[in-house]
Amino acid sequence: MIKSMTGFGRGSTDSNQRNFVVEIKTVNHRYCDLNIRMPKSFMPIEDKIRKLILDKVNRGKVDVFITETNYENKKVKAVLDENLADSYVNCLKKIKEKYDIKEELxxxxxxxxxxxxxxxxxxxxxxxxxxxxNTALNEALNMLLDMREKEGMKLKSNVILKCNSIEKYLNSINDMSENLVDEFREKLNLRLKDLMKDYEIDENRIAMEVAIFADKSCIDEEIVRLGSHVVQFKDTLELNEPIGRKLDFILQEMNREANTIASKSTNLQITKLVLNIKNEIEKIREQIQNIE
Incomplete structure (x- = not known):
């Protein structure tokens, strides 16, 4: 299921006059950056905490805050550092002897x-x-994951709408591209007839120019590839794994094909449609930056 990288979770538990509160906040990040703030006495179990979180969060900047309230009477004992005490006593004795101090230690x-x-x-x-x-930690994680999944589904719906718009624009471009060569031939003939009223037009030369134009302006392959990338993008949205980086790569390829179509096109309407496609791609790019 698609997940957002933005979320928040909170969990707490009470046991034996002790209270634990765990808060987890996640935001966008290229990798998984996990930071844990907790009492120093819990450092020996930090690896367990990290493993539990990393098993469920694959990407994002993750800040974990663990606080403890302990109402128990803590068992404290006094500890004597005998070596240090011996050193102090020896130093004091030397001072007493050297300066003839009468005061007793x-x-x-x-x-x-x-x-x-x-x-x-x-x-x-x-x-x-x-x-x-562990109870508070799992409660916080479950809330976090639930929020990330809900946000992820909203992102998915929004992105699919934009993909559908791209396919719509692409279909229009495909329809227009079928008549590009005929339109060029007709315009070329009219132009030549206007310029060469008193001269015979070389049909072979016109055919050659039309062939050259057809070769340079052919965008059939780009249209097919761009359409294939859009389908692949939609299919990737259905994968049950982290997909953010994969989507970003596919989007780069989509943008590349759109640029190629724009560079080959001599039709103003097709150029406008390509600009619309690039605009949708940029909107999608902004959205998927938040997908795990």
Whole structure:
């Protein structure tokens, strides 16, 4: 199913006095650029989070915000750095001896030195954290994917209408192109008769000029190829896979054929129709920039 690259999803879960909120926002991007903002304590499970998201999002700039509210009494303990404390005590003793200081060393003094005693939160079970967080993450992803699919279907409908317009213009060009050579022959004859009233017209030379014109202005192949590209474009819209880059390539080929038709055409009406086709192609190009 066709998907847009723009979307938003939010999920939350509460368990054991803890609340997790996950928000995911995606916008256009040439590749898949995933950025996750979350508490540092969750870094060990970042790979799991990335894998879950990348399994469902193939393209776009993806910003993930994970917040936690913990109402539990966190288990914290004091930790003594014995090596650092020994170093401080030895330094203080040297100072005391060197300067003959009478004051005795105290526990409170040593404890005041930085990093001698630190508070450390006990490690939590990240498997349990993942089980809780996973629920909120999937809820956010499902909302995101649903929004991207709905937006994708709107884009698909809009693009198909423009493809139908291109086919309509192309059919008109095809009808006009059938009479181009006859029109050229008639105009050439009238022009020559007007310029060479008193001279005999060389029919062989006229036939040669008509043949040269027919060869240079023939757009049958371009019309067939452009029509084939439009059909291929529509078929690609039905694929159940990321199709944004493939559509962009097909659109380049469509534009190439339209340019060739315009360069070969000597008919003003055909030129106008080609301009209409190029206008529709440009509108489609703007739309598919947002397709995954």
């Amino acid at each position: 105290s526990i409170s003094l040593i404890a005041k030195f930085q990093d001698v005693i630190t508070l450390k939160q006990e490690d939590e079970d990240l498997n349990k954290v993942w089980d809780i967080l």
